[in-house]
Amino acid sequence: MTAASETTVLNADQLREILPQAYPFIMLDRVIHFEKDKSLTAVKNVTATEWFFRRQKDSDVQTIPPMFLVEAAAQAGLVLLKHGSNAMNGLSVFLSKFSVSFEQPVTSGVYFFKAVIGKSMTDKGYFDVEITNNRQFHSQVNFFYFLKPNV
Numbered sequence: 001m002t003a004a005s006e007t008t009v010l011n012a013d014q015l016r017e018i019l020p021q022a023y024p025f026i027m028l029d030r031v032i033h034f035e036k037d038k039s040l041t042a043v044k045n046v047t048a049t050e051w052f053f054r055r056q057k058d059s060d061v062q063t064i065p066p067m068f069l070v071e072a073a074a075q076a077g078l079v080l081l082k083h084g085s086n087a088m089n090g091l092s093v094f095l096s097k098f099s100v101s102f103e104q105p106v107t108s109g110v111y112f113f114k115a116v117i118g119k120s121m122t123d124k125g126y127f128d129v130e131i132t133n134n135r136q137f138h139s140q141v142n143f144f145y146f147l148k149p150n151v
Helices: 012-018 067-082
Strands: 030-035 039-046 091-102 109-120 124-133 136-149
Touching (some): 012 067
């Protein structure tokens, strides 16, 4: 099954309403799976014409700085925390990356971000995001989050 054949749960316009980022810094195209307070799967179709691609010295391979995947993973977790939750109204979410592993360079292709809520308390918790490229494991990012009232 390809990203094109997956059912869209949230489209790009809906993601723009949930995420505080603005174009071009929204790193997700759509959400194809969502279980409230449990997990979601988001998709980013990375093409070679993306503005953030860079060419490696002495190589024809174009890569993306890995931190763009970390940002996309953070956005997937933020959507998981905020979508469909009235409890998040009036709260700001602060994220801290506490571990990340990259198995290979970031090149063009379809990336899937599966975010899963781990332990969650009233005002803090963590979530893990597994990143796959063409359904093969690519990276893992773990985030700690805490909630603070808006001022």
